[in-house]
Each structure stands twice: as C-alpha cells, then as structure tokens.
Amino acid sequence: MNLINTATALSQLEENKWYYIESDRNLNSDILAIKLENNWIYVSFIGGEYDKISIKFEYSVRGLNEIYQHEYNENYDLSTDFKKTNLNKISVIALFSLGLIISKNSEALYSKVIKIDEQSKHFKKLKF
Numbered sequence: 001m002n003l004i005n006t007a008t009a010l011s012q013l014e015e016n017k018w019y020y021i022e023s024d025r026n027l028n029s030d031i032l033a034i035k036l037e038n039n040w041i042y043v044s045f046i047g048g049e050y051d052k053i054s055i056k057f058e059y060s061v062r063g064l065n066e067i068y069q070h071e072y073n074e075n076y077d078l079s080t081d082f083k084k085t086n087l088n089k090i091s092v093i094a095l096f097s098l099g100l101i102i103s104k105n106s107e108a109l110y111s112k113v114i115k116i117d118e119q120s121k122h123f124k125k126l127k128f
Helices: 061-072 088-102
Strands: 019-022 033-039 039-045 055-058 111-116
Touching: 019 039, 019 088, 033 088, 039 088, 039 111, 055 061, 061 088, 061 111, 088 111
Parallel strands: none
Antiparallel strands: 019 033, 033 039, 039 055, 055 111
16 A cells, blocks of 8 residues: 655646555544545545545535535635645545445535444434
C-alpha cells in the first residue's frame, strides 16, 4: 500500500485507481482509501472507529449541498474544480458524508454505503 500526500489534488488522480492517505486522528480512521470514478468519490475507512466501512458520494454541487446541508445547514460554497480540491478536503467531506449516511433523520440521495463489515458497531444503524 503506497501512501500519497494529502495535498495531492483530485486532478492528479487516475480514474478507477485506489489511493491511500494517512488519516488525521480527528477522522477516527488510520488510513483512507480513495478512488475517483466519474463524479463519484469512493472512500474506504481502514482502522479506527469506522473500520471496514466503504462509502461513495457524488462530487457535484448537488451532492456537496446535500452533505453540507446536513452538516452545517447551508449550501456548499467552495470550488468543485478538481485542480483546487485536495485529498485532505476530500477526507473531511467523506467523514461528513458518512455522518449523513449514519443519521437516521435523512435519506441521502448522493451519499451511499458500498460495503460494511457485520462486526462494525455501525452495521445496524446503516440503511442499504
């Protein structure tokens, strides 16, 4: 597993290839695996509280608005340009996306669970 720098821009990633970054302790995960596929960002949490949970979220204005409405009660107002978005920013958005998915108060349209280990303490909370 090769770790890449969190300052790497989305525009530098090849589509359909997994990249691994060392996660910040605030994200409750040791490693994040990140893959770009069209306008969807796939994220697998490895280690930590969210170990063995994989999600995807649409990296678009509507997808980010859904995430930010849940997290901050406001629309996303930053650039969605792949050249101006680094993996550090994606890791934070991924955690917000996971929060949206776990929340029982919301039916997420642009954030989805891909896979979750049955041993995860979040298994029963998530809707498939």
